[in-house]
Amino acid sequence: MKRKTVQRDAIQEVFLRKNRPLRVEEILEFGRSAVESLNQATVYRNLKLLVESGWLRAIHHPEAGTLYERAEKEHHHHFHCRSCDRVFELPGCALNERKSTPPGFIAEGHEVFLFGLCSSCRKVAAKA
Ligand SMILES: [Zn+2]
Numbered sequence: 001m002k003r004k005t006v007q008r009d010a011i012q013e014v015f016l017r018k019n020r021p022l023r024v025e026e027i028l029e030f031g032r033s034a035v036e037s038l039n040q041a042t043v044y045r046n047l048k049l050l051v052e053s054g055w056l057r058a059i060h061h062p063e064a065g066t067l068y069e070r071a072e073k074e075h076h077h078h079f080h081c082r083s084c085d086r087v088f089e090l091p092g093c094a095l096n097e098r099k100s101t102p103p104g105f106i107a108e109g110h111e112v113f114l115f116g117l118c119s120s121c122r123k124v125a126a127k128a
C-alpha cells in the first residue's frame, strides 16, 4: 500500500536528517512534520519492520529507555544529556574489551553511555 510506504519513508528521513539515536516520541514528533497522519501505532509498526530488515537497531539506555539508531553505523558509544534528555553518538571506541574483562571471562560486546550536559545545555547552565 502506498500510504504505508510514505510513512516508512518519513521515518527513515527523520533518522537520516537527525543523525542521532531517537526515542519513539521524537520520531513521532519529527515525522509528523512530513506526514501528519503518523501516530504511535504506525511508528511502532514501522520501527519493528525496520529493525527486522536490518536498517535500524534498538539500544536500551538505563534512563532514556529504548532508542533506535541506524544499524549500518560502526560500533560507537553514546552520550546522554541529563538536561535535554537527548542521546548523542560518540564516534569510535576507546575501550579495550580484552583488558577490561577478568581472566576466564568472555566478553561478547559492550555498550558505553556517558552522561552529563551537552554543549547547548551547558551554555544555558552557564548563563543562569
Ligand atoms: Zn542537552
Ligand SMILES: [Zn+2]
Binding pocket: 075, 076, 077, 092, 093, 094, 095, 110, 112
Ligand atoms: Zn566500544
